[in-house]
Amino acid sequence: MLDCDAVMRQLWDYLDGELTSEREEAIRAHVAVCKRCYPQYDFERTFLQALEAARRSHSRPDVLKARVLGALRAAGFAA
Amino acid sequence: MSEANASRAKDERFRDEALPHLPAVTNFALSLTRDESKAEDLVQETYLRAYQAWAQYQPGTECRGWLFTICRHLWIRARKREEREVACEDGDLEALGAAALHTGALQSGLGDLFERYDVRRSLDAALDDLPTAFREVVVLVDVEDQSYEDAARILDVPKGTVRSRLFRARRLLQERLIEHARDAGLATRSSGGDDSTAGAET
Numbered sequence: 001m002l003d004c005d006a007v008m009r010q011l012w013d014y015l016d017g018e019l020t021s022e023r024e025e026a027i028r029a030h031v032a033v034c035k036r037c038y039p040q041y042d043f044e045r046t047f048l049q050a051l052e053a054a055r056r057s058h059s060r061p062d063v064l065k066a067r068v069l070g071a072l073r074a075a076g077f078a079a
Numbered sequence: 080m081s082e083a084n085a086s087r088a089k090d091e092r093f094r095d096e097a098l099p100h101l102p103a104v105t106n107f108a109l110s111l112t113r114d115e116s117k118a119e120d121l122v123q124e125t126y127l128r129a130y131q132a133w134a135q136y137q138p139g140t141e142c143r144g145w146l147f148t149i150c151r152h153l154w155i156r157a158r159k160r161e162e163r164e165v166a167c168e169d170g171d172l173e174a175l176g177a178a179a180l181h182t183g184a185l186q187s188g189l190g191d192l193f194e195r196y197d198v199r200r201s202l203d204a205a206l207d208d209l210p211t212a213f214r215e216v217v218v219l220v221d222v223e224d225q226s227y228e229d230a231a232r233i234l235d236v237p238k239g240t241v242r243s244r245l246f247r248a249r250r251l252l253q254e255r256l257i258e259h260a261r262d263a264g265l266a267t268r269s270s271g272g273d274d275s276t277a278g279a280e281t
Contacts, residue, residue, distance in 0.1 A: 008178040009171045012246055016220065018227055039190060040181050046193040047253060051221040054202045056109040057102070064119055065101055068126045075127055079090035 002030050007037050011044055093133050097126070100143045103223060107147055110218035111154050113207055121157075125150040141229065148233045151215065170239065173246035180250060184257050192260055205255035213248035220245055 007030050013019050014027045031041045058064055069077075104125055108118040128149050129136075136145055184190055192198070206214060219230040220241070227245075231238040 005175075009174050012174055012177070012249065013242070016227070018242075039185065040178055043181050043184070043190060043193070044177070047249070047256075048221060050193050050198050050202060051217065051249075051252070052224075054199065054206060055222050056106055056203075058105045058109065058115065058118070061102060061105065064105060064122060067119065068101065068123050071123050071127055072130055075130055076086075077090050077093065077130055078087065079094040 002026050004030075004034060004036050007031065007034070008040065011037075011041060015041075015044055015048055089133060092138070093130060096136075096138075096142045097129055097133075097146065100146050101126070103143055104146050104150055107218060107223060108150055108154070110206075110222065111151070111211070111215060121150060121154055124153050128153065143223075144225065144229050144233055147219065147223070147225075148235075151233060170243040170246045173243060173250050177246070177250045177253060180253050180257065184253075187257070187261065189257060189260055189265060192256065192265070198256055198259075201256050201259040202252065205252045205259075208255070209248055209251060213244055213251065216241055216244045217248045217252070221249075 007027055010019065010023070010027060014024060017024075019027070031037050101122070105118060105122050108121040108125070109115065112118045112121060125146060129146055132149070136142065181190070184192060206217070209217065216230055216234065219225040219233060220227065225233065227238050227241045230241045230245075234241065236244075
């Protein structure tokens, strides 16, 4: 049985899907019933969602695509 | 197959396999350079190098990761390997540091920080301030959804280094976000006055 300390150490590995299925299940079971670990899990999960949404995008993707294709064609690209 | 047909087939494969990743490579370049004009140059150079080296690409392997690797190598070369070496912390300690940080946030009434506060702008600023070695791993894993193993291959570092840098980066970002939230007056309690987590273990 995992204790809270072990869960805290592996919480990010768990959220990143980097653990074995056995360890993943053990952490899932612990977090579901632990009043100390669940808020931490929820905090980290929401943080990672915010981080994922921080994706930067180019303001003129079509212009950049045309520029890249132009450079490729000058190098012989013909598709 | 004639030479012309082989060349056309090569170009068609490049068009079908490499070009669809242009938006992801652009995002990655933007994350590295933090500057749209520099990112444009980097993306163009990345695609030119990829096209020239297309014969070395192994069909069926992860083309996006291959392009990220080229992009990063070009960028590092341009920066003369600046910031490449960083102190590497222990991943477990960083994870425990984050747990302590969360306890502090709870004590300040910021446990639901990411739900009631639009962190986008603060997060952008915090990402800008991260040392490059930390920023690139966050972008690869958290934004571009690469596994630790794929990120390790792209960054040419051991998987354990990816883990420790990633966890350190996340902790630094959280520290900055909590700081911003406090500055914005969102903390409802001074830290140290709440015992909501005490004695609640299973």
